[in-house]
Amino acid sequence: MLISQLARSVGVDPQTIRFYERQGLLPSPDRQENGYRIYTDQHAEQLTFVRHCRILDLSLSEISELQKCQSDPHQSCAVVNVLLDEHVSRLRSRIIAMLALEEQLISLRKSCNDDRKVRSCGILSGISDIDFQ
Template identity: 65%
Template sequence: MRIGQLAQIAGVDPQTIRFYEQRGLLPLPDRQENGYRIYTKRHIEQLAFIRRCRILDLSLAEIRELQSYQDGPHQPCTAVNAMLDDHISHVRSQITALQTLEKQLVALRASCNDGREISACGILAGISEESKQQLCRAGSGNKR
């Protein structure tokens, strides 16, 4: 099959396939005499694996590492478990950061009701005040 057919089956853009080939995540396809790439079932399976990993927010490096483990199927999966444990920890950190962000946004939103004019907007004032505080903290850190 050609790249357009593979892209349609996998639900991705042909550029995505080329990108994964360039990054070494998809094996390079054989080429016909006219230069067209010829993809196989293996490419479909690898592309599906990559897409699932991306849905899980795994990096390209992590995907490459997982693929290398697939090449040695008889080794223990300790390293795979450790990688996923690290990724879970990273996701939990992101969740915590997003919860903090949500609290800040909710507090900002509560600082302003709809009847105010822009000059009295609590949201804009709150953002400006926090910006000033960050500048002061950054400035005081540079003094010796």
């Protein structure tokens, strides 16, 4: 199948496919005499796997590690478990940070809840006064 067909079947842009190829997450396809890339069902399966991993917010390096594990199906899946446990831990940290950000934004919003002029906007002055260190 051509890149446009693969892209449509998996639900990604052709540029995404090229990017994943450059990153080594998809093997380079064979080419026709006219230079067009020819993709197989294996490419579609691997691209679907990568897409699902990205939906789970796994990084490209994490996806690469998972693919290495897939290539050796007889090894223990302990490596996969550790990778996912670490990912969950990072995700929890990000959630905590996002909740703190939400509180900060709500507090800023409360500082300007009437029809003021921009020069006396509590939100704009509050943003300027935040110490991000």
